[in-house]
Structures are given as structure tokens and as C-alpha cells.
Amino acid sequence: MDAGRRHFARAFRRNGREWLTFLLFAAPNLVLFAVFTYWPILRSFTLSFTKWNLLSPAPKWAGLTNYRALFVDPIFWRVALNTLIYAVTVVTVAQACAFLLALLLNRPLRGRAVFRTVAFLPHVTTTAVAALVWVIVLHPHYGPLSGLYATLGVNGPNWLESTGLALLAVIAVGIWKEIGFASLFFLAGLQGLPADCYEAAALDGARPLSRLWHITIPLMSPVIFFLLVTGFIAATKAFDSVAIMTEGGPVYPASSTYVYHLYKVGFRDFQAGLASALACVFFIITVAITALQFRMASRWVHYGE
Amino acid sequence: MINRICAFGQDVALGFCFSFLVAFGGCGGPQSSLPSGSGITYWRTLSGAAGDAQDTLVARFNEQHPDTKVTSEFQGSYSDLATKLLTAAAARRGPQVTQLGTFEIRQFAKSGVLVDLKPLMNGPNGLDTSGWSGTLIAAGEIDGGVYWLPFNVAVPVLYYNQDAFTDAGLSGPPETWADFFSYARKLTRRGDKDAVQMSGLALWNITWPLLSMFWSEGGELTNRDYTNITLNDPVAVRLLTELQSLVREGAATLPDKASGGHRAAFLSGRAAMILDSQDAFSEVFTQATGFTPALANYPAGAKGKVYAPGGGGLAILANTTPKQRETAWAFIRHMISPESIAYYARESGYVAFTEESRRAAGDLLQDPRHATIHEALPFLRADYSVNMSPAVRNAFDEAFQKILVQNADVQATLDAADTRAEAAVKEELTAH
Amino acid sequence: MGSSVAAHVGHTRKNPLTTAAVYASLLAACMLLGLPFFWMVVTSLKSPHELAGYPPSWWPESLRWGNYIDAWRSAPFGRMYVNSLITGLAATALQVGLALLMAYAFAFIRFPARRFWLLLVLATMMIPDEMKLVPNYLTLSRLDWINTYWALIVPPAAHAFPVFVFYQQFRMLPSALIDAAKADGAGHGRILWRVVLPMSRPVLVAVTLVSFLGRWNDFLWPLIVTDTATMRTLPVGLAYLKKQAEEGASPWHLMMAAALFIVIPIVILYSILQKQFVEGITKGAIKG
Known part of the structure; x- marks a missing residue:
């Protein structure tokens, strides 16, 4: 104990100024994090052991009731599954498309700026707006597709009112928005790649496809990893598009995501305690998944020297 | 050494600048004004x-x-x-x-x-x-x-396509719910390949219009203090079965929630009737294309007219x-x-x-x-409504969608919804 | 230099067939990605009468520019523009500035258990904002910040995403440069300002843009913490119109017009910055 303190004192004498500088740099942000992020998390954690409808004066202690109620609720599992399907589909499909798009856009083409702008437009569009636009694009009456159905003389699918297609519609918006963002980063990464590697490869007579596989992708792996992690985290938090397009319907959990469910339970069904329990479980799951991603990353991400 | 002290000083200065930024949040805006006195x-x-x-x-x-x-x-x-x-x-x-x-x-x-x-x-x-x-x-x-x-x-208002009624040989709006269902079938028009050109009815994707339908036929979904939940009331089962078969036959359509599509279907002449409220009035009478719209009260049931x-x-x-x-x-x-x-x-x-x-x-x-x-x-009967309890509302909404979208078994679905609602209401009542 | 790198990365042989295929696939991709925007513009220019028609027309019978005036009048959009701009810029500046400092500290300044603190910060990325809604509202209420710009600027400023991005970027910087600056006796402030920041400019632009987008597009938080039209931002204005759709009405032409109010400024801003972003990167942030 005493030795530990002495050790610390010595370390402080040696590094104290450095430590103070660290604090000076990090503290302003840490204060904000403490007030507006860590405190809400702690609060949610304590609330998750209570029953509270937000209106009554004080939450009532309920022990583990909320957690028990969660895990036996089939809606909870369905919503978790939906979120997983949503996140995995959006991240993989969008990134694959974005990578291809970035490879195309990276060529010296005429009108490249126009292509680039159009490709990136979806990302800068407010999710709320994007969702609204897609509501009418998919709409069996107002949408461009319905013109097509009319010419064919068939009754087209009613995307948002079909339990099978509603989640797909929400996913489509997610992919549409993510492609632009991911291709922006891929393009930036591609343009920063060292030309000498390619020159060496060209001298070796490597074919384009093998160059892509052996040089481009490994060199791009930090970008890919970055997009995978951030994209996945963002995707698991999908909320706006669900709220606007389907409200989780048509048959409730059909197209609901985890965060939308959390919101619905807390604010529509007046169950703040249960919503807090949902939030805590969500946090633990995403931290675990992200940690897993980081662990696996050491196998295939190359940061260079 | 002096260099390093200067460098440290710089760090401090920079840190302060940003702390200042935090403290004053970039820029100030007008503060909220407090209500003074009795305002x-x-x-x-x-x-x-x-x-x-x-x-x-x-x-x-x-x-x-x-x-x-x-x-x-x-x-x-x-x-x-x-x-x-x-x-x-x-x-x-x-x-x-x-x-x-x-x-x-x-x-x-x-x-x-x-x-x-x-x-x-x-x-x-x-x-x-x-x-x-x-x-x-x-x-x-x-x-x-x-x-x-x-x-x-x-208040509930039924809008109908006057021309479609005349074409189908119907002289006026349906007086009873039984008429209403048979009219919906008569009004449905099909083209080649059996594709529906005009459905008799476009449903509003909320349960509110159904309340009037159930109540006037003598059905009850809950009692006043929510101690008796009966989402599987025989009347509800019968009427939802009726609606389900209309949807299955193509005589009724169910547009999605987000777009208010039932009005669009009616206004463009693709649905002959909608169960809506007075709120649709100006839209219906200014935007109906290619036909004469008309309105009526909702039909009557076994109990006469009872409206939510x-x-x-x-x-x-x-x-x-x-x-x-x-x-x-x-x-x-x-x-x-x-x-x-x-x-x-x-x-x-x-x-x-x-x-x-x-x-x-x-x-x-x-x-x-x-x-x-x-x-x-x-x-109008406002003495209670399923809308007043989130639990009952959720359970009933979901059953409604399951029955009409997934073509689920009516009795079983309503039974399950009823059980769920009862449990949830018990929970809700103890929360207070 | 940019084009030469690009040429190396892509398939270098100038085959006219390949070029045609590339153009064709790009065109197809753009049409697919652009269709919703096209439909937004077309819908915003239709009359309610035409909107009700079936099947929908691909181009309005007559361009109803008046829709934009009607949509503009349906909410105090002028004031909302000002609010969105002020709070968006301030929150972005705060967010990016704080993140830079913090990321620098994590990347280059020694501190006990640094990795642990970093993870503690990064873990907050996994917190959905909806979870923080009530506690943060209570905090703001205690600070008496409800319905002020403070509420729209300060709480969103603590965000782990820019910290993460900057940290990733800083780690890619050649450590020799930092060591050299240290050997010259430069303090951390000077290193950040003179060495690290200039080399990270493109990332700075990108992060700034993403942060600003996040603020500009945020809906739920501004709706909850502002009570009066004088304090509200653009996405809340759109809700004024969306409300009607929930009631059963369908003023889609007005909604799409209002949606364009939100989207157009950001598209302009984006088109301007995008060039700088890509150029900046090719000028060699990653290459040094």
C-alpha cells in the first residue's frame, strides 16, 4: 500500500507535468461527457430497477422485475433480431456497393464531380426527410413504381403494409444513406494510397484483380475497419426511419428496431423503468460486439508503420 | 528549459481557450422568458x-x-x-x-x-x-x-363515390353495417387478369373507425374502469372476420400508416368508400378527381347508431x-x-x-x-374508449394488423390479444 | 498527383469498352441513388389535384412554385433557418474543438491507464440518444437551459465519434515527426496546432462536416428541449407538416417542398466542401 503510494509519487514527479497537460486537454470534454453522457447512463441503470411512468412523483423499487420481464418477452427477441438483420444487411451491402462505387469514382472520368455529388447526396439528407421521401417512393399510389405497376396491370406490393417487406423498406433507406458516407471515406482512402506500391506491382505484372486483392484491400483495411465499426454502431441505433415509415408495424414488432422499441416502451407506453432496462441491455450488447470487432481486427487490419 | 516552459504556457493557454468555449457555449441566445404574474x-x-x-x-x-x-x-x-x-x-x-x-x-x-x-x-x-x-x-x-x-x-363520416354507387345500382349510402359490407363487394370493379381497378372500401389504418362499428353492433372491448377486457367479444370477432374476408377478396384495401393512403385511394377513384372523419371534408370536396363525392353518417347496427x-x-x-x-x-x-x-x-x-x-x-x-x-x-359515446390505455390500444392495434395484413385467425388472434391486454392492464393499474 | 494515384489504383488500360461499362454502371448507380431526390422535386411541384391522380405523373402538368410559398408559410421557417445555422455552427465548433484536444491527449500525451480512459470515452458511442433524453432534460431543466440555445449547443457537443476519428487519424501520423517537434522543444499545444493539425486538415474538414450534419439533421432533441417556435430548428418545422399526414390528410407536395428547404442548404455546403475534402486528402494527409 505504502509502496504503491511511493511508486505513484515517484511516477508523478517524473510525469506530473505531462499528466496535467493531459488533463488540461481532455478535461473540458470529460466534463461534458460526465454531465451529459455518464450521468444519464448511471441514471438509466438505477431506473432500470424501478417501475416509473415518468409522471408519478417517484420511481418505485422493483428489483430485477424489468429484466425478467424483458427476457421472457418475445417482442424483445424479435426486436433484437430485427436490429441485427438491419445492421448486418445495411453495413455489408452498403459497404460493398460503396467500395465498388469508390473504385469507379476514383478513375479520371469526365463528370466525376457530378457523379460524386449524386452518390453522396443521400448521406447528407436528414434521415427524417429520407424516410419521408421513401414513404412516397414506395407508395402504391404516389410512388414512381406504382406507374410501373399500373402499366403492367398488376396491383403492386404495399411495402410498408406488408409484414415481410416493411423491414426491407427500412433497410433500403439505411443502405441508401450509408452508401454515400462509406464511399466518401473509401474514395478518400483510395486517393491517399501510396503510388509506389502500385508501381512495384505493375513492374511485377500483377493483374488488376490481384492488385485489388493483394494491395488495395489490405492498404484500405484501416478505412474498412473504421467504417465497419462506426457503421455497425450507427446502424444498431436506427430510429428515425422506423419512427417515420412504419412505427415498427404493420404488425408491431415486424419492422421495429431495438432503439425504436426502447422509445416506444418509454414514451408511448409510459414504462420508463422497462425502457431503462432495455437501454442497459443494449449498451452491454453493443459494447460486447464492438470489443469483438476490435479483437478480430488485429488479424486483418494493417495500420502500416 | 525556457523553451519548454513557454511550451507549457502555450498548452495552458490553449486549454483555457477551450474551457472558455465550453463555459460560454460558443454563443448565447435569447433566454426563455418566464411567465410573469398570471400569464x-x-x-x-x-x-x-x-x-x-x-x-x-x-x-x-x-x-x-x-x-x-x-x-x-x-x-x-x-x-x-x-x-x-x-x-x-x-x-x-x-x-x-x-x-x-x-x-x-x-x-x-x-x-x-x-x-x-x-x-x-x-x-x-x-x-x-x-x-x-x-x-x-x-x-x-x-x-x-x-x-x-x-x-x-x-365525428365519424363515411365518404362515398356517388358515380360508383349509381353504376353499381345503389341508390344511397348504406344504412346498416350489413349493407355496408355487401355494398363494398358490389362496388368492387375488376379488370382483366382479375386485377382490382376499384375496391369497394379503403380502410383507414387506425382502429378508431372500428370502435363505432363494434359499439353500434353491440360489442364492447373494455368496461369503464378496465377491470373487464373483452377484445375477443363475439361482435368484434364477427366484424373483423367480415373485414378480413373483404380484404382477402380485394373488396377492401389497407394502405400503410405513414401516408394516409386511404384518402388518396378514394380521391383518385380507386376506392368507392372510406370510413373517415369530418377532417377529410375539404380534401374530399376539393380534390376528388373525375367523380362526384358525397358523404353520410356511419351506418347503424343492432344498437342503432353509436359513434366514437x-x-x-x-x-x-x-x-x-x-x-x-x-x-x-x-x-x-x-x-x-x-x-x-x-x-x-x-x-x-x-x-x-x-x-x-x-x-x-x-x-x-x-x-x-x-x-x-x-x-x-x-x-357520440365517449364514456370510455380503448384509446385511453396504452396496453389495450397496443394489443388491439396489433391484433387488427395481424388479422388484416397477415390474414391471421380472427378468434385466436383476438383471444391472444385479450390475454395480453388483461395482463398489461393489471400491471398498469398497480403502477399508480 | 491525385490523378496519377487514381490511375494506378484503378484499372489502367484505356479500353473504350471498359470505359463505356464504367460510365454505364455509374449512370445506373446515380439514377438509383438519385431517384428519390427526383421524386421529391417532382412531387413538390405538383398540385394537390394532380397528386391525387393515378397513376402518378413523372413530370408535373404545370410547375407549381407556389407550393414553396405555401410550405414556407406553414411554419416559421425563416427563424428556423437562423436557429439551425447558429446552433449548428456553434455546436460543431465546440464538438470538433473539444474532440481535437481530447484525441490529441489520448494519442500523444502520457497518462496513467490512458487506454482505459479512451475506451470509456469510445464506449459512449454505443449509447442511443433516446436513452439520454429524460436524464438530460432533467439536467437542463435544473440549469434552466430549456428552450435556450445552450440546450441545442452544449449537450450534443460531448460526442465520441469525432474523438474516435481524430484518434484513428493521429495514430496514422508518422511518430518521427512528433518526436522531431518534441526534440525542437515544442510543447503539446504547439505540436497540435503546427504539426498535427495541418497534416490532418482533410479529416478535420470531414469530421466538421459530419458533425454539422448531425446537428442540422437532429429532430428529437430539438423538439424536446425547445418549447417555442423562436427557438426551433428546421427538422422540427417539417414536423409541422408531417402532423397532417398522421391525421389522415396528405399534403405531400408541401411536405416535399419543406423537405427541400432542409436539404438544399446542406447540399450546397456539401458540394463546396466535398472538393476540398478529397483534394486535401490527395495533398497527402495520410502520405505525409
Whole structure:
């Protein structure tokens, strides 16, 4: 104990100024994090052991009731599954498309700026707006597709009112928005790649496809990893598009995501305690998944020297 | 060494700059103004004409009461407003008077967030509700108190395509629900390959129209205090089975929730009937393309006509000071005065639900269409509604969707919904 | 130099068939990605009458520019523009500035258990904002910040995403440069300002843009913490119109017009910055 303190004192004498500088740099942000992020998390954690409808004066202690109620609720599992399907589909499909798009856009083409702008437009569009636009694009009456159905003389699918297609519609918006963002980063990464590697490869007579596989992708792996992690985290938090397009319907959990469910339970069904329990479980799951991603990353991400 | 000290000094300076930024948040804005004295804030929903007309009524009140001031603020949809009220209530702040849909009255009143208006109604500046239609006052009655008074009252209205009716050899709107179902089939038109060109009915994707249907056929989904939930009432089973087969045959369509598509289907001549409210009036009569639209009351059932009202009303919040309470009550009385209701009916299309306001509306009711809409008033039954408990509402909404979208077995689905609702309601009741 | 790198990365042989295929696939991709925007513009210019027609027309019978005036009048959009701009810029500046400092500290300044603190910060990325809604509202209420710009600027400023991005970027910087600056006796402030920041400019632009987008597009938080139209931002204005759709009405032409109010400024801003972003990167942030 005493030795530990002495050790610390010595370390402080040696590094104290450095430590103070660290604090000076990090503290302003840490204060904000403490007030507006860590405190809400702690609060949610304590609330998750209570029953509270937000209106009554004080939450009532309920022990583990909320957690028990969660895990036996089939809606909870369905919503978790939906979120997983949503996140995995959006991240993989969008990134694959974005990578291809970035490879195309990276060529010296005429009108490249126009292509680039159009490709990136979806990302800068407010999710709320994007969702609204897609509501009418998919709409069996107002949408461009319905013109097509009319010419064919068939009754087209009613995307948002079909339990099978509603989640797909929400996913489509997610992919549409993510492609632009991911291709922006891929393009930036591609343009920063060292030309000498390619020159060496060209001298070796490597074919384009093998160059892509052996040089481009490994060199791009930090970008890919970055997009995978951030994209996945963002995707698991999908909320706006669900709220606007389907409200989780048509048959409730059909197209609901985890965060939308959390919101619905807390604010529509007046169950703040249960919503807090949902939030805590969500946090633990995403931290675990992200940690897993980081662990696996050491196998295939190359940061260079 | 000096260099390093200077460098440290720089670090400090930089740190300070950013701390300063944090402390002063980039730039300041105008602060929220505190209500002074008896001034109050009114939170409302409804945009467009129905919102503007409310602001006009508020301005009139302020003109008449120079000593005080009501500030009206739009807070989004009914559900946005409820979310805002919830968070505000948790922080013990928020407005003094609010507009409130029927959905949330019960939860809010039971939690002590709303003021009991009964003493005020019976007080010196009281309110006589004897000329009110139906049992509208009952919507706000919880545990012997009155926590909500109707303001923007919506009534069920059936719109139909006059030309399609003539083509199908139907002389007028359906008088009974049995007629209604058979008309929906007769009105359905098919092209080649059996593709439906016009369906008899486009359903509004909410359960509100169904309440009128169930109630007038003698069905009940819950009792007044939610101790007896009967979502699987035989009448509900029979009527939902009927609707389900209409959807399956293509005689009825169910557009999605987000787009309000049932009106679009009707307006473009792809559906011959819709069960809507008076709210669709101006849209229907200005935008119908290529046919003559007409309107009627909802059909009658075994119990005659029993209609569920819609819309919203007004409530006072408990965080109001006694002085503000006076203003709040004066304001509510102003909003539901005959002149105000009549004005609101003319501007927004919501109905004039009191006798005096109908007299004040005068020429509005000369229009036979508006007269028909107002004929629904005596049949309103607001004494309870599934909308008042989130648990019951959720369970019933989901069953409704399952039955019509997934073609699920009606009896089994309603049984399951009933069990779920009962358990959830028990939970809800113990929460208070 | 940019084009030469690009040429190396892509398939270098100039085959006219390949070029045609590339153009064709790009065109197809753009049409697919652009269709919703096209439909937004077309819908915003239709009359309610035409909107109700079936099947929908691909181009409005007559361009109803008046829709934009109607939509503009349906909410106090002028004031909302000002609010969105002020709070968006301030929150972005705060967010990016704080993140730079913090990321630098994590990347280059010694501190006990640094990795642990970093993870503690990064873990907050997994917190959905909806979870923080009520506690943060209560905090702001205690600070008496409800319905002020503070509420729209300060709480969103603590965000882990820019910290993460900057940290990733800083780690890719050649450590030799930092060591050299240290050997010259430069303090951390000077290193950040003179060495690290210039080399990270493109990332700075990108992060700034993403942060600003996040603020500009945020809906739920501004709706909850502002009570009056004078304090509200653009996405809340759209809700004024969306409300009607929930009631059963369908003013889609007005909704799309209002949606364009929100989207157009950001598209303009984006088109301007995008060039700088890509150029900046090719000028050699990663290559040094």
C-alpha cells in the first residue's frame, strides 16, 4: 500500500507535468461527457430497477422485475433480431456497393464531380426527410413504381403494409444513406494510397484483380475497419426511419428496431423503468460486439508503420 | 528549459481557450422568458388551418384580457406533444394549459399531472355542459373528477363515390353495417387478369373507425374502469372476420400508416368508400378527381347508431399557481365558448358540439353536408374508449394488423390479444 | 498527383469498352441513388389535384412554385433557418474543438491507464440518444437551459465519434515527426496546432462536416428541449407538416417542398466542401 503510494509519487514527479497537460486537454470534454453522457447512463441503470411512468412523483423499487420481464418477452427477441438483420444487411451491402462505387469514382472520368455529388447526396439528407421521401417512393399510389405497376396491370406490393417487406423498406433507406458516407471515406482512402506500391506491382505484372486483392484491400483495411465499426454502431441505433415509415408495424414488432422499441416502451407506453432496462441491455450488447470487432481486427487490419 | 516552459504556457493557454468555449457555449441566445404574474403558456397540436384558428382564438383572448397573456406554442403531433408533456412533467415544468388527445387523459390524470376541473366547473364562473352532445364530458371523467374538456371534436363520416354507387345500382349510402359490407363487394370493379381497378372500401389504418362499428353492433372491448377486457367479444370477432374476408377478396384495401393512403385511394377513384372523419371534408370536396363525392353518417347496427368521437380537448396542468389557474380556467372557458367553437368549426372543420355553438355557427349548418356531419353528434359515446390505455390500444392495434395484413385467425388472434391486454392492464393499474 | 494515384489504383488500360461499362454502371448507380431526390422535386411541384391522380405523373402538368410559398408559410421557417445555422455552427465548433484536444491527449500525451480512459470515452458511442433524453432534460431543466440555445449547443457537443476519428487519424501520423517537434522543444499545444493539425486538415474538414450534419439533421432533441417556435430548428418545422399526414390528410407536395428547404442548404455546403475534402486528402494527409 505504502509502496504503491511511493511508486505513484515517484511516477508523478517524473510525469506530473505531462499528466496535467493531459488533463488540461481532455478535461473540458470529460466534463461534458460526465454531465451529459455518464450521468444519464448511471441514471438509466438505477431506473432500470424501478417501475416509473415518468409522471408519478417517484420511481418505485422493483428489483430485477424489468429484466425478467424483458427476457421472457418475445417482442424483445424479435426486436433484437430485427436490429441485427438491419445492421448486418445495411453495413455489408452498403459497404460493398460503396467500395465498388469508390473504385469507379476514383478513375479520371469526365463528370466525376457530378457523379460524386449524386452518390453522396443521400448521406447528407436528414434521415427524417429520407424516410419521408421513401414513404412516397414506395407508395402504391404516389410512388414512381406504382406507374410501373399500373402499366403492367398488376396491383403492386404495399411495402410498408406488408409484414415481410416493411423491414426491407427500412433497410433500403439505411443502405441508401450509408452508401454515400462509406464511399466518401473509401474514395478518400483510395486517393491517399501510396503510388509506389502500385508501381512495384505493375513492374511485377500483377493483374488488376490481384492488385485489388493483394494491395488495395489490405492498404484500405484501416478505412474498412473504421467504417465497419462506426457503421455497425450507427446502424444498431436506427430510429428515425422506423419512427417515420412504419412505427415498427404493420404488425408491431415486424419492422421495429431495438432503439425504436426502447422509445416506444418509454414514451408511448409510459414504462420508463422497462425502457431503462432495455437501454442497459443494449449498451452491454453493443459494447460486447464492438470489443469483438476490435479483437478480430488485429488479424486483418494493417495500420502500416 | 525556457523553451519548454513557454511550451507549457502555450498548452495552458490553449486549454483555457477551450474551457472558455465550453463555459460560454460558443454563443448565447435569447433566454426563455418566464411567465410573469398570471400569464400562462398553452401547448397545442394540429397544424394548418386547425392550428392557425387556435392561434387566432388565443389572440382574441389576449385582446379581451389585457391584464394577462396566453402564449400559444405548437408542439408537434399528439404523440410528440405527449412525449414533451411526459419529459416536462418529470422535471416538474411545462405549460399551464395543454391540448391533449383522448389517448393520454387517463395516464396523465391518474398520475396527478392534471388538475381536477370539477370544482371550477361548479364554481362561480362555472360551466353548463347540459347542451353538449353525446357523452362527450365523460371522456375526461376519471375517478369522480373531470380532467379534460373536449375542444376539437371529430365525428365519424363515411365518404362515398356517388358515380360508383349509381353504376353499381345503389341508390344511397348504406344504412346498416350489413349493407355496408355487401355494398363494398358490389362496388368492387375488376379488370382483366382479375386485377382490382376499384375496391369497394379503403380502410383507414387506425382502429378508431372500428370502435363505432363494434359499439353500434353491440360489442364492447373494455368496461369503464378496465377491470373487464373483452377484445375477443363475439361482435368484434364477427366484424373483423367480415373485414378480413373483404380484404382477402380485394373488396377492401389497407394502405400503410405513414401516408394516409386511404384518402388518396378514394380521391383518385380507386376506392368507392372510406370510413373517415369530418377532417377529410375539404380534401374530399376539393380534390376528388373525375367523380362526384358525397358523404353520410356511419351506418347503424343492432344498437342503432353509436359513434366514437375523435379529436382532442383541453386540460390544466398541476404545476399551475393559483393565480395562473384563474387565467387557465378563463382561457378554457373562452376556447369552448359558443362563439369560439363556432369559429373553430368554420375554420378547421371540427364540429360544433354544443347547442349554442351550433346556433352561433348559423349558416355553416345550412350546407346539407355539414348538417349531415352534425347529425352524428347525439350518437357520440365517449364514456370510455380503448384509446385511453396504452396496453389495450397496443394489443388491439396489433391484433387488427395481424388479422388484416397477415390474414391471421380472427378468434385466436383476438383471444391472444385479450390475454395480453388483461395482463398489461393489471400491471398498469398497480403502477399508480 | 491525385490523378496519377487514381490511375494506378484503378484499372489502367484505356479500353473504350471498359470505359463505356464504367460510365454505364455509374449512370445506373446515380439514377438509383438519385431517384428519390427526383421524386421529391417532382412531387413538390405538383398540385394537390394532380397528386391525387393515378397513376402518378413523372413530370408535373404545370410547375407549381407556389407550393414553396405555401410550405414556407406553414411554419416559421425563416427563424428556423437562423436557429439551425447558429446552433449548428456553434455546436460543431465546440464538438470538433473539444474532440481535437481530447484525441490529441489520448494519442500523444502520457497518462496513467490512458487506454482505459479512451475506451470509456469510445464506449459512449454505443449509447442511443433516446436513452439520454429524460436524464438530460432533467439536467437542463435544473440549469434552466430549456428552450435556450445552450440546450441545442452544449449537450450534443460531448460526442465520441469525432474523438474516435481524430484518434484513428493521429495514430496514422508518422511518430518521427512528433518526436522531431518534441526534440525542437515544442510543447503539446504547439505540436497540435503546427504539426498535427495541418497534416490532418482533410479529416478535420470531414469530421466538421459530419458533425454539422448531425446537428442540422437532429429532430428529437430539438423538439424536446425547445418549447417555442423562436427557438426551433428546421427538422422540427417539417414536423409541422408531417402532423397532417398522421391525421389522415396528405399534403405531400408541401411536405416535399419543406423537405427541400432542409436539404438544399446542406447540399450546397456539401458540394463546396466535398472538393476540398478529397483534394486535401490527395495533398497527402495520410502520405505525409
